Amino acid sequence: MQPATACASSGLTIPWLRRCSSLRVKCSTSQRAHCASTSTADTAEPIEPIEPIDPIETDPEPDPEPFKLKPLPYPFNALEPHMSKETVEYHWERHHRGHVDSLNAIIQGTEFAEMELENMVLTSYNEGNPLPFFVHASQVWNHDFFWETMKPGGGGNPSGVLKYLIERDFGSLDELAKEIQNAALTQFGSGWVWLAYKAHRLGVGNDINPRPSKKDKRLVVVKTPNAVSPLVWDYYPLLAIDVWEHAYYMDYENRRGDYVSVFLDKLISWDVVSYRLKNAMFRASKREKMEKREMLLDKMKEATLRVKVRPTPKARPKMKRRQY
Amino acid sequence: MALLRSIAISSNKTITLARSARSLTTATLPPLPYSYDALEPVISGEIMMLHHQKHHQTYVTNYNSALELLHTAMDKGDVSAVVGLQSAVKFNGGGHINHSIFWKNLRPVNAGGGEPPHKKLGWQIDTDFGSFNALISKMNAEGAALQGSGWVWLAFDKELKRLKVETTANQDPLVTKGATLVPLLGIDVWEHAYYLQYKNVKLEYLKNIWKIINWEYAGEVYEKEAQ
Numbered sequence: 001m002q003p004a005t006a007c008a009s010s011g012l013t014i015p016w017l018r019r020c021s022s023l024r025v026k027c028s029t030s031q032r033a034h035c036a037s038t039s040t041a042d043t044a045e046p047i048e049p050i051e052p053i054d055p056i057e058t059d060p061e062p063d064p065e066p067f068k069l070k071p072l073p074y075p076f077n078a079l080e081p082h083m084s085k086e087t088v089e090y091h092w093e094r095h096h097r098g099h100v101d102s103l104n105a106i107i108q109g110t111e112f113a114e115m116e117l118e119n120m121v122l123t124s125y126n127e128g129n130p131l132p133f134f135v136h137a138s139q140v141w142n143h144d145f146f147w148e149t150m151k152p153g154g155g156g157n158p159s160g161v162l163k164y165l166i167e168r169d170f171g172s173l174d175e176l177a178k179e180i181q182n183a184a185l186t187q188f189g190s191g192w193v194w195l196a197y198k199a200h201r202l203g204v205g206n207d208i209n210p211r212p213s214k215k216d217k218r219l220v221v222v223k224t225p226n227a228v229s230p231l232v233w234d235y236y237p238l239l240a241i242d243v244w245e246h247a248y249y250m251d252y253e254n255r256r257g258d259y260v261s262v263f264l265d266k267l268i269s270w271d272v273v274s275y276r277l278k279n280a281m282f283r284a285s286k287r288e289k290m291e292k293r294e295m296l297l298d299k300m301k302e303a304t305l306r307v308k309v310r311p312t313p314k315a316r317p318k319m320k321r322r323q324y
Numbered sequence: 325m326a327l328l329r330s331i332a333i334s335s336n337k338t339i340t341l342a343r344s345a346r347s348l349t350t351a352t353l354p355p356l357p358y359s360y361d362a363l364e365p366v367i368s369g370e371i372m373m374l375h376h377q378k379h380h381q382t383y384v385t386n387y388n389s390a391l392e393l394l395h396t397a398m399d400k401g402d403v404s405a406v407v408g409l410q411s412a413v414k415f416n417g418g419g420h421i422n423h424s425i426f427w428k429n430l431r432p433v434n435a436g437g438g439e440p441p442h443k444k445l446g447w448q449i450d451t452d453f454g455s456f457n458a459l460i461s462k463m464n465a466e467g468a469a470l471q472g473s474g475w476v477w478l479a480f481d482k483e484l485k486r487l488k489v490e491t492t493a494n495q496d497p498l499v500t501k502g503a504t505l506v507p508l509l510g511i512d513v514w515e516h517a518y519y520l521q522y523k524n525v526k527l528e529y530l531k532n533i534w535k536i537i538n539w540e541y542a543g544e545v546y547e548k549e550a551q
Contacts, residue, residue: 094524135471188415189494190472190515226472245473245515246524254378254516 066113078152103136151269196235199284236280362432383419418495431538441539
């Protein structure tokens with residue numbers, strides 16, 4: 001805010017005016033006449049210089065909560081009777097929130113606090129040698145993903161590209177359901193079951209597929225132990241089913257198979273899965289194009305290095321024309 | 325199991341096995357030494373019933389079917405099937421072993437559960453951990469820190485003649501941590517062991533379970549192994 005400037009001639013304080021504007025838009029007619037008569041461009045008092053704000057000497061306090069617990073997309077009882085209100089409430093309020101709090105406690109003040117969650121999951125996985133907060137970061141990501149995979153009144157059938165790919169890669173929706181069941185029942189212990197879009201390359205110099213086909217990019221069912229997710233394998237997850245016992249014990253006791261089949265029949269949101277698939281396909285193709293471009297640029301660089309540069313012709317004196 | 329097997333290696337690559345006369349001994353669900361609600365209020369009757377009748381029974385059933393398939397695969401010489409069945413055998417067999425020990429490790433309060441160990445085991449605990457309470461804190465800490473599903477064990481190392489606190493993941497039996505380790509006490513920290521009653525407060529479950537631990541059984545095993 002500029003300090004109120006007093007117009008010396010009339011004594012009016014016009015807070016927004018640094019000096020009398022040559023346009024004199026805000027002054028009254030009598031004022032203008034007066035200013036015109038005095039006819040000096042600058043009649044206002046000089047503005048007090050604004051004191052510069054002191055530069056911040058100390059670092060600001062680290063944010064005690066770099067990550068906030070994302071609210072559920074639906075109320076606790078929205079998934080009844082397939083997933084009870086108690087399960088959803090305990091799962092979100094205690095387990096999910098517990099991981100958020102533990103994560104915040106560990107990373108607060110460190111450089112990890114600035115990272116995006118997905119980035120943090122990949123960094124803390126550390127290629128199979130996870131850092132102590134990997135489990136919390138990964139579980140926060142996994143649970144966010146899990147809640148969004150479900151919706152009240154879910155189930156039904158997939159459509160569009162998702163349906164096409166399911167039929168191409170698994171045969172039918174029932175086959176896919178069978179594979180997911182099998183993965184869930186053979187995940188011995190706690191973990192997750194995923195449907196993922198696999199489009200990654202190995203990332204080594206010679207991973208060129210000699211017979212590339214459209215089927216290289218496909219849907220796969222994967223199971224992961226404890227907190228691991230297929231992000232660490234460079235897949236694009238599309239749906240997640242939590243098969244830790246706390247996710248289903250109060251409703252289904254030990255019957256994990258029943259829980260998974262109800263999940264696929266009544267809870268899953270195929271719209272979200274389709275959206276994620278489209279997103280994944282887009283990102284994968286963009287990435288592929290960029291990688292191809294980089295490869296071409298590298299090749300071009302190599303080629304230019306090998307090309308012999310023709311030297312500029314030596315400067316020769318011009319031949320004199322003989323005068324005949 | 326009596327094995328009669330002769331291996332004839334021909335000059336080419338096939339190895340043939342004579343028909344083996346092997347009998348298949350399947351596992352059975354052991355009965356609980358006490359009623360389902362005898363461990364209240366530490367572990368509710370509902371949990372005990374589900375744990376014994378559903379979880380342990382499932383491990384037994386699946387172990388038996390895996391064993392059948394293994395038997396067939398071994399007879400046929402189907403190596404890939406034999407290898408493929410290992411994880412199912414390890415998981416379900418391990419579950420059966422671990423839970424059979426677990427039922428013996430628990431005892432109702434009115435039958436002596438929770439009474440601290442005396443004599444040799446008590447002295448060994450004092451030697452190796454400092455005090456009985458130190459052992460309990462250590463086991464609780466290890467159990468609480470365990471991510472996912474698994475077991476916490478008080479193990480006796482036969483070779484080194486000392487006690488150790490170990491954890492195993494999922495249903496791995498204690499021997500996977502050391503061939504010379506003998507389990508004296510095992511505490512199930514899978515969520516199914518406490519979730520219905522304690523929800524996610526695993527530490528509360530671990531603190532309370534000491535009230536029903538059967539130190540007499542642990543002492544017997546210890547004295548037998550320490551000879």
